[in-house]
Amino acid sequence: AQFLSSPRSLSSSQLADSIKQPFVIGVSGGTASGKTTVCDMIIQQLHDHRVVLVNQLGFCSMRIDAALSHMRLMLGVQLRNRGSTTGSAFCTLVLSLCLTGILCISVPNQLDSFYRGLTAEESERAHEYNFDHPDAFDTEQMLECVEKLKGGNSVHLPIYDFKNHRRCSESFRQVNASDVIILEGILVFHDQRVRDLMNMKIFVDTDADVRLARRIRRDTVERGRDYAKFVKPAFDDFVLPSKKYADVIIPRGGDNHVAIDLIVQHIRTKLGQHDLCKIYPNVYVIQSTFQI
Template identity: 50%
Template sequence: MDSETLSTFSNSIKNGSISAPHPPKQPFVIGVAGGTASGKTTVCNMIISQLHDQRVVLVNQDSFYHSLGDDTLAKVYDYNFDHPDAFNTELLLSCMAMLKNGRAVNIPNYDFKTHKRIGPGCQVNPSDIIILEGILVLHDSRVRDLMNMKIFVDTDSDLRLARRIQRDTVERGRNIQNVLDQVVEHGLGHLPFTEKQITTPTGSVYPGVVFCKRLCGVSVIRSGESMENALRACCKGIKIGKILIHGEGNNGRQLIYEKLPADISSRHVLLLDPVLASGNSAVKAINLLLSKGVVESNIIFLNLIAAPQGIHMVCKKFPKLKIVTSEIDVTLDEDLRVIPGMGEFGDRYFGTNN
């Protein structure tokens, strides 16, 4: 939801065209949904600020995540927190029913670092208006039926990726593997697609899409191999080629080894290398792919951290290629290492640094 839409919505509330019933027989329930890190909280805060004459309570769907058992915690990075089954919807419905009937409830207190509920929860009292916010609050028909108003917040996917990575690593204690997973997932969203009509769980027909199936990965040994598990998790059985490039001083790069799918020229290629510094290694790798017949526009370069110099070099030489990164750092030092960066990525990821 952009600033102009927010302003229009705010004015509607002020002018009374959007308001709670007065006097309310039951709370007026507003559902606010949208993709992760789309700005739902900002929209909710705007609504609350405009309804200062009403008693308003905000209920977050995130509070109703299931506590994870030891077996699940052992494989927590394979757990899908964006799936409807990740939430205790029955408990959410019970709490909402009590609030709508004028009774106070205890909303669970969920810890995103331990993935468990902690403490006795937070008591929430009945109010004139209830705002229910979450990525999937519009998924279950029983939850939708509680709502008097439904809002979906739509935000550019690149902005959402940056917001989510910052939030998950700083606020929720997620590790580097989560970030790699998100970068790979976002990169897949740039693949070409064809339209396809699908039927949603609500019975509505929606114009969906089907992505291309001629796809492979190519990792730059060895740091690029840190991204292979994330790619395989999204695309089971995907072919992944290898490229080994050796640095020669600050400028030269030598191709030491390459093993690529024989039919790579007919595929879309996800080039995997977590750090884009000077761009010299990336240029060497991309030139190799082009020499194998890969179409430039069919290459998506995925990395974790990029320096402006590397981005400019790659984009200048290969304007049709796409780059997906989670962070653009400040610059390079005299040894062409990213500043502030994170050191030698391969050593840090595989635990081989001294």
């Protein structure tokens, strides 16, 4: 009870100092190496750690602090009002969410979003355009978006139309700040400033023949691109040299369940070390209450 009345209270400046940033993971690798598949598997396994309640409440893409303030509104209580019955009910509810490991994981943030749209003239000669060169991407915009997300802000990402090589002018995708942000794409390790924002870098390393076979299948059905002219040379010139920046290299992509398990464990450990109470002051109060 004594602890309750004097929790590990921090001054607002101490609190601000202790606020930690989201955990940013970069996932790179050649085309059709299985980057998206690996990201999906990681997210799926982390989701296992959540409870269904989160989705039912509709909080799945919210930051935990946004979810908390929403719940606070719903319950009509002040978070610090721990003495009251309603406050206790609220605390119990939040605690059960925290205990069951609810952590907000972002929607994967794909590099596709950062392809520059082609001009009408370029579009007419799209077969001559090199989509695998770093210049095909708007790196400055990618950097700005990751910086914003890392700073806890939400961003609007362009939606890219692969068929017409254009950004949809009328729509965008909102990505909210989260505890974990995954940045995926063939050249996400190319720019040092973007690399420096990453806490963990994964390179999905799948045999070139396997990738070629997958790519031909995918291109025939969906895209219509020339692999030998641009994709393979650009992989050798830009993507493969960026492999040296990876912390983890996953051979065989999504077939490598051991590697994905290890990565998921690492993310969970890191999130644990982050200590939710330090990331989000609201949770700090709740957790101190729980520790009694």
